[in-house]
Amino acid sequence: MSDAGSRAGVVERLRAAGCVFAEEEAEMLLSTATGPAELELMVERRSSGLPLEHVVGWADFAGLRIEVDAGVFVPRRRTEFLVGHAVELAPPGAVCVDLCCGSGAAAAVLLAGVEGAEVHASDIEPAAVHCARRNVEPRGGRVYEGDLFAPLPSGLRGRVAVMVANVPYVPTGEVELLPPEARDHEPLVTLDGGADGLAVLRRVAAEAPEWLAPGGHLLMETSERQAEAAAAVLSATGLAPRVVTSEEWWATVVVATRP
Structure with missing residues (x-):
């Protein structure tokens, strides 16, 4: 050599x-x-400058090998903190939803970590959906193409025990400050969270209560500086939010529970 x-x-x-x-x-x-x-x-x-995961075609996420195609959002290691909480909150046989699923990494972990879980995932990006189907459906989940809740089966309303929504939360004016790996090689729709970074979070929060079962949980990753505002948005929809953080993972997650 x-x-x-x-x-x-x-x-x-x-x-x-x-x-x-x-x-x-x-x-x-x-x-x-x-x-x-x-x-x-x-x-x-x-x-x-191509992201490593796009070069090799996969990412190591929570101990699973997740296929990641070029042009698909790369699952971040800090998101393992969010998914770990989701697994802990999901009882055996739980109905789980992964919104903005990207490669389907969170959905795959829920299927692997929650006994008998029924897992549904959705994303608006066709390339992400194609990728997620390879990661999720062989493990027993379902993946749908469409905007947030729109493509989900209506029979899930009021039955979801755990919902993960790793929405874009970078303010529009800060997208240009992201590392070139993300800015140049991942779809803008997966990064840009609107003027204050909370535009997609607000849309999820508005509909989530009708999909969650009583006592069900919605978990959303955000930044530390946005956490208070995100919690207020979720509280206004009738959910009970709490913020959990990890210095080890450099992660902030809002967990909102339907009373």
């Missing part, structure tokens, strides 16, 4: 391209590539 294709060579090239976790990324590329030619192509693509 040439110096450029050795582990040390790959690490050096990734580090020169600005990859902060060059050693970990090199291991991922080396373990995925089927040969020197594919490895070279992967290193070139990653060095050009």
